[in-house]
Amino acid sequence: MLPPVIAGVDGSAESLAAAEWAAREAARRDRPLRLVHAWNWHPRQDEGEPATAAERFLARRALRAAEERIHRVCPSVKVEDEQVEGPATAALLKAAEAADLLVLGSRGLSGFTGFLVGSVALGVVARADVPVVLVRADEEAADEHLPAADGSASEDTGYRDVVLGIDLNDPCDEVIEFAFEEARMRGARLKAIHAWQQPSAIGLGPGDLGLVAESERPGEWLGFLGAVLHVWREKYPEIEVVETVTEGRPQSVLVRAASGASLLVVGRRTTEHPTVPRTGPVAHAAIHHVGCPVAVVPHA
Numbered sequence: 001m002l003p004p005v006i007a008g009v010d011g012s013a014e015s016l017a018a019a020e021w022a023a024r025e026a027a028r029r030d031r032p033l034r035l036v037h038a039w040n041w042h043p044r045q046d047e048g049e050p051a052t053a054a055e056r057f058l059a060r061r062a063l064r065a066a067e068e069r070i071h072r073v074c075p076s077v078k079v080e081d082e083q084v085e086g087p088a089t090a091a092l093l094k095a096a097e098a099a100d101l102l103v104l105g106s107r108g109l110s111g112f113t114g115f116l117v118g119s120v121a122l123g124v125v126a127r128a129d130v131p132v133v134l135v136r137a138d139e140e141a142a143d144e145h146l147p148a149a150d151g152s153a154s155e156d157t158g159y160r161d162v163v164l165g166i167d168l169n170d171p172c173d174e175v176i177e178f179a180f181e182e183a184r185m186r187g188a189r190l191k192a193i194h195a196w197q198q199p200s201a202i203g204l205g206p207g208d209l210g211l212v213a214e215s216e217r218p219g220e221w222l223g224f225l226g227a228v229l230h231v232w233r234e235k236y237p238e239i240e241v242v243e244t245v246t247e248g249r250p251q252s253v254l255v256r257a258a259s260g261a262s263l264l265v266v267g268r269r270t271t272e273h274p275t276v277p278r279t280g281p282v283a284h285a286a287i288h289h290v291g292c293p294v295a296v297v298p299h300a
Helices: 013-029 053-073 088-096 119-127 173-186 214-235 250-257 281-289
Strands: 005-008 033-039 079-085 101-108 132-136 162-165 190-196 241-247 263-269 294-299
Touching (some): 005 013, 079 088, 119 132, 162 250, 173 263, 190 214, 250 281, 263 281, 281 294
Parallel strands (some): 101 132, 162 190, 162 263, 263 294
């Protein structure tokens, strides 16, 4: 059986939006969808103590609400559910071991304060061995699509761009391939972005771009980006790729670039010490401040 797309469900508005997004993604991937609810665990609860009747009732209600929403919008997706005992972070990480992709909710906030990302979501993103997508509470199917000719929201138009944040100092195949696959499944344009900063003379090494004249650095970085993506363009000839290099902090550049995108894809380097949660500054900024769904892809 193919590994499923898994969505964490707790009955909140953001988890319901995540479940719906996960259903659409499962349909794109032709995968089953599994909804997972982790019972609340507290320090006084003995290990192995059975869940109370109230916990079981709340779990079933949360899963039923998600299933009903999915059946309304994606009736063709095969849905199964699972109740697991917490702690929630550990339970979701365990469930993700059998997943193709893990989807979690993130509550959107107004203004420039970005997302309220709970400790469970942060812990999962920092430790998961599979890509994790965070979805805001008010995400709807039409948000993935370009507006109609009259400017109104529509699900019948083409998909908005998939944006890939790529670090040319350490380009990673897993992250790049994930972004190309997401663009392929949507028939969307892929916008690959590298943010560069003026180098410090102290940090220069032989052959570094810092030795190139300042006016020529953007062109050099663009050429490097083109070289890195050349093999992927050949593998996915049907995808329109826009390559962009911008001077600035990667965090700020990607937050701006993701405005109006259907999905932002960033990488997260795994560590040799998985007990220490680490998302990295770029992924951390993305999941807190980007409005569209954000995919965080782990890589060595």
